[in-house]
Amino acid sequence: MDIPLQAILSQALLGLNNGAFYALLSLGLAVIFGMLNVVNFAHGTFYMLGAFVALLGYNQLGWILGDESIYMSFWAALIVGPIVVGLLGVLIEKTMLSRLYKVDHLYGLLLTFGLALIFEGVLTNYFNVAGEPYNAKPEILEGAVNLGFMVFPKYRLFSIVLSLTVCFAIWYLIEKTKFGSHLRAGTENPDVTRAFGIDVPSLRTLTYFLGVALAGLAGVVAAPIYSVSPRMGSDLIIIVFAVVVIGGMGSIMGAILTGIALGLLEGLVKVFYPPLANTVIFIAMALVLLWRPSGLFGKEA
Amino acid sequence: MSRKKTSFTPWITALVFASLAPFVVYPIFAMELMCFALFACAFNLLLGFGGLLSFGHAAFFGSAAYLCGHAIKNWGLSPELGILFATCGAALLGLAIGSIAIRRQGIYFAMVTLALAQIVFFLCLQMPFTGGEDGLQGIPKGHLFGLIDLSATVSVGLQQLPLALYFFVLAITFGGYWLIWRTVHSPFGMVLKAIKENEPRALSLGYQVNRYKLTTFVLSAALAGLAGATKALVVGLASLSDVSWHMSGEVVLMTLLGGMGTLLGPVVGAVTVGTLHHELASFGSWVTVTIGMVFVVCVMAFRRGIVGEIAYQLKRDL
Numbered sequence: 221m222d223i224p225l226q227a228i229l230s231q232a233l234l235g236l237n238n239g240a241f242y243a244l245l246s247l248g249l250a251v252i253f254g255m256l257n258v259v260n261f262a263h264g265t266f267y268m269l270g271a272f273v274a275l276l277g278y279n280q281l282g283w284i285l286g287d288e289s290i291y292m293s294f295w296a297a298l299i300v301g302p303i304v305v306g307l308l309g310v311l312i313e314k315t316m317l318s319r320l321y322k323v324d325h326l327y328g329l330l331l332t333f334g335l336a337l338i339f340e341g342v343l344t345n346y347f348n349v350a351g352e353p354y355n356a357k358p359e360i361l362e363g364a365v366n367l368g369f370m371v372f373p374k375y376r377l378f379s380i381v382l383s384l385t386v387c388f389a390i391w392y393l394i395e396k397t398k399f400g401s402h403l404r405a406g407t408e409n410p411d412v413t414r415a416f417g418i419d420v421p422s423l424r425t426l427t428y429f430l431g432v433a434l435a436g437l438a439g440v441v442a443a444p445i446y447s448v449s450p451r452m453g454s455d456l457i458i459i460v461f462a463v464v465v466i467g468g469m470g471s472i473m474g475a476i477l478t479g480i481a482l483g484l485l486e487g488l489v490k491v492f493y494p495p496l497a498n499t500v501i502f503i504a505m506a507l508v509l510l511w512r513p514s515g516l517f518g519k520e521a
Numbered sequence: 522m523s524r525k526k527t528s529f530t531p532w533i534t535a536l537v538f539a540s541l542a543p544f545v546v547y548p549i550f551a552m553e554l555m556c557f558a559l560f561a562c563a564f565n566l567l568l569g570f571g572g573l574l575s576f577g578h579a580a581f582f583g584s585a586a587y588l589c590g591h592a593i594k595n596w597g598l599s600p601e602l603g604i605l606f607a608t609c610g611a612a613l614l615g616l617a618i619g620s621i622a623i624r625r626q627g628i629y630f631a632m633v634t635l636a637l638a639q640i641v642f643f644l645c646l647q648m649p650f651t652g653g654e655d656g657l658q659g660i661p662k663g664h665l666f667g668l669i670d671l672s673a674t675v676s677v678g679l680q681q682l683p684l685a686l687y688f689f690v691l692a693i694t695f696g697g698y699w700l701i702w703r704t705v706h707s708p709f710g711m712v713l714k715a716i717k718e719n720e721p722r723a724l725s726l727g728y729q730v731n732r733y734k735l736t737t738f739v740l741s742a743a744l745a746g747l748a749g750a751t752k753a754l755v756v757g758l759a760s761l762s763d764v765s766w767h768m769s770g771e772v773v774l775m776t777l778l779g780g781m782g783t784l785l786g787p788v789v790g791a792v793t794v795g796t797l798h799h800e801l802a803s804f805g806s807w808v809t810v811t812i813g814m815v816f817v818v819c820v821m822a823f824r825r826g827i828v829g830e831i832a833y834q835l836k837r838d839l
Contacts, residue, residue: 253628257628259628259631259632316817316821319821320820320821323824325627325628326574326627326628326631327820327824329574329576329628329631330773330777330816330819330820331816331817331820331821333770333773333816334812334813334814334815334816334817334819334820335813335817336813337770337809337810337812337813337816338809338810338813338814338817339813340806340809340813341806341807341808341809341810341812341813342806342810344805344806344809345805345806345807345810458635458636458639458766461632461635461636462632462636462639464632465629465632465633465636469628469629495647498643498646498647499639499640499643499644502636502637502639502640502643503640505633505636505637506621506637506640509621509624509625509633510621513624513625514625
C-alpha cells in the first residue's frame, strides 16, 4: 500500500481532534463516576444539548427577544453553553440522582438512560434528525494554517488546544488542589468527610455540575465542526464508555490519555483500512480487557 | 432439598388464553409480543436471578435474527433448522462476549457488554449478507419439518389467521419460558441466587462462581437469540434496529417495568412496552419520550415493577 505521508498526517491530526473530544467527554464521565459512582448515560445528551444551546443562541435568540440583530456569539456560547447544561445537571442531581445514591449503582445508569431518551425524543420532534449547521464560527478562526508539512484548518487546531488545556486544568484541579482533595475524600469516605465539616451533598452537586458542564463545553466546541442534531450524542456516548473502560474507570489521567490515543488510532485506521474505523475502538477495548481487566490506568479491583 | 409440588393450573390457564389470543388480537402483533416476552425473560434470567446487568443483549437478539434470516433465505434451510442454527450462533456469541465481560462486575460489566455489542452492531452494518441499512428483507416462512406450510392462513369469520405460524411461535415461547422456569427452580438456580446475594460467600463455599455466571450468560444469550430468530421469521425481516443499543435498553425497561427477579414480570413488561409502542406509533418521537418517562418513573418510584409490587403486596413469589 502506498499512502502519502501527508494523508497519514492529516488523518492523524483529524484523529487527534476527535481524540480531544473523547478526552473531554470521558474526563467528565470519569469525574462523575469517580465521585458519585454514577454511570452517566446522559453524558452524550448533555454534549448534544451544549451544541444546541450554541445553535439556538445564534439562530433564535434575536427572534425570541424580538430584535433580529441580537445573537449569541461563539465566544459567549463557550461560556453560556456549559453553564446552561451544567445548571440542568444540577436540577437533575438535586431532584433525582441524589435519591439514588443509597440504592444499587445500576439505577443511576438506568435513570440517566431514561433521561437521555426523553431529551433526544423531544429535540427530534422539533429539529431535523439530519442536523443543522452552526455558522457562528468566529472570523479569526476561519481559514487554515500552514504547519509546514500540511495545511490544517485553524478551527480544528483551536479546538484541539482548547480541549487539551481544559482537560489538564481539570486534572490539576482534582489531583493537586485543596478542592480536589475534598472531592476525593468525599468519595472515599463521605461520613468522615462530613465530620470534618465539609458539605458532602453540595460537593456532589458541584461535581455533577462540573462533569456535565464539560460535556456541554465539548458540545459547543464541536458545533462548528459537526452538524448539530439530536442524535449527535447517542453514538458518541458508547465510544466514550469504551474509552473510559480502556483507561480504567476513576482514573482522570487515564481517561484523558486514552481518549487522545484512541482518537489517533481511529484516525490512522481510517487511512489504512476504512471499514474498520468504526469498530477499532471496541476491538481495542476487548483486547485490553483480556490483558488487563481493570483497564490501562485502573487500580486492580 | 424438598421439592414443592408443581401446580400446573397457571400453565394451563396461560396456554388457554394464549391459544385464544389470535382470535381477538392482531396475530402478528401477538406473535411479536411473545418474542419480546421471551427476550425479556431471557434477559431477566441474567439480571434478575444472576444479578448481572447486560446492556448489550440486543447483540444476541439481533444477530440471531440475521443468522436465521440468512439461513432460511439464502441456504434454503427449513424454519426450525434456521432457528436452531441462529440460536446456536447466539450461544457461541454469548460465550465469546460473556467470557470477556464476566471479568468485570456491576457497572463495568454493563459497560463492557454494551461496548462489545457495539462491535456486533458494526459487523451487522458492514457484512455483505446483512443488507446494510436496509436490513435483510423478505425472509420466507417455509415449511415446518418440510410438511406444515407456515405461511398458510385459516379463514375465521372475515379474518385470515396464520394459525400454523402462531402455534409454532407459541410452542417456542412456552418451551423457552419453561426452560427458564426449570433453570431458576433447579439446584443450579439456587447457586445462582446465592452468588447474587453474596458472591464472596459463594466463592468461599467452593462454587466456581465464574463458571456459573458464564453458563447463565450463554443460556440467556441463546434464549435471547431464539427470541430474535423467531421474530425474524414472524415479521420476515431482520434489521439494524434489532441489534442497536436502543433495543438493549428496551429489554432492560421491559424487565424493570414488569419486575426484575420475578418470573412473570418480564412477560408483563414486554406486553406493556410492546403495546405502548403499538398504540403510540403514530406520534413519532413522542414514543421515545414516553418510554424515557416510564424509565424515569420506574427508577424513581417503582423499583419493584408491576409484578414485583403485586408479589410484595401478596407476600409471595410470582
